[in-house]
Amino acid sequence: MKSLKFMHLLLFGAITFITSCSSDSENTDDTDDTDDSSDAVSTPLSAFDEFNPDGVTVSFDGDEITIESNGIPNHTSPYWEVDNPLYIDPVVATRLTPGFMEERARSYSLTVSSAPELANSGTATGLGAIGIAVTGAPIFNDQEGNNQPIEEQIVETFDYAGAHNGPSGYHYHIESSDVPENTILSFDDEKLVGIMADGFLLYGRKEADGSYPTDLDESGGHFGVTPHSDGVEVYHYHIINEFYFGSVIALFAGELQGTPNTIM
Ligand SMILES: [Zn+2]
Ligand SMILES: [Zn+2]
Known part of the structure; x- marks a missing residue:
């Protein structure tokens, strides 16, 4: 290129x-x-209708899209304070990390190209937000600390949403659980999960037609149609349909294949 x-x-x-x-x-x-730009395809704007309108604001400015979030999701969790209407007793977590969602939440802002392109080489993700989920909370990678991949003791702290509290707030690491309480998050389906720092969208494990994609790159990405792309082939990521360990499926454990923008 x-x-x-x-x-x-x-x-x-x-x-x-x-x-x-x-x-x-x-x-x-x-x-x-x-x-x-031969491989630049505009991100389908209808995808942004999936974002939580109470917490996320999306603005379009020429060839840029800015996603701003208060970091607070729109689903139940044991990480809410007990008097919050969205508080539930843990259904998956056996141990909770300290803090409540409300007191730890911080806002996020990500500006991406409206037609992101693949970079010449991938970029490793770091600790902290690597994407913003449709719920408004950030997506983290498969590390809980420097050189500390998610392990069983960490998984114990994830709620059904695959998230827990950290020093900078509530964040997702793994695919959500198939429990009745889970009504909005992607689980083994084609739902939109969020947008990554490089501007590419992250979908669930399946294609819109219910099949599992078979041509994914190491990051779970490929060119193809999505539920939002109106038949146009765009580059997008999927949650890779493969156990990270046990029955845990990481949301995003690879490199970003585009050019990462800073999530502030
Ligand atoms: Zn974490
Ligand atoms: Zn796909």
């Missing part, structure tokens, strides 16, 4: 030079100029 872009710049420069030097140039319908 880099060399292509460079060549295009050269070409564009040459055309500009030619047209500015010869007023009778007939090369006026050079439609190539507006299409210098």
Whole structure:
């Protein structure tokens, strides 16, 4: 891509030079100029209808999309304070990390390209938010600390949403559980999970037609149609249909295949 872009710049420069030097140039319908990004496909805007309107604001500004969230999800959890209407006794967690959702929550802001492109190489994710889920809470990777992958003792603290509280608030690490209390989160389906820092959307384990994708890259990504793309093939991630360990399925354990933007 880099060399292509460079060549295009050269070409564009040459055309500009030619047209500015010869007023009778007939090369006026050079439609190539507006299409210098061969693999860039606009993110389908209907996907943003899936985000929790109480906690997430999405704004569109030219070729950028900004997702702002208060970090507070719209589903039940034992991590709410007991007097919160969304509080429930734990149904999956056997041990809770300290703190309540309300007191720990912080806001998040992510600005991405409206037509993100694959990068030349992947970028490893770090600790902290690597994406924003449709509920408004952040998506974390498969690490609970530096060089500390999620392990059984950590999994004990996850609620049915696959999340727990941390020093900077409530966040998801793994796929949600199939329990009656879980009414909105993706579990073994095609639902939208959220948007990653590189601007690509993350879906559940299945395609819109109910099948499991078979051509995913190491990050769970591929080009294909999504429930929102109106038949257009866009690059998107899936939760990889494979146990991280035990029956635990990580939300996103690979590298970001686009260019990560900072989640502030
Ligand atoms: Zn965590
Ligand atoms: Zn897909």
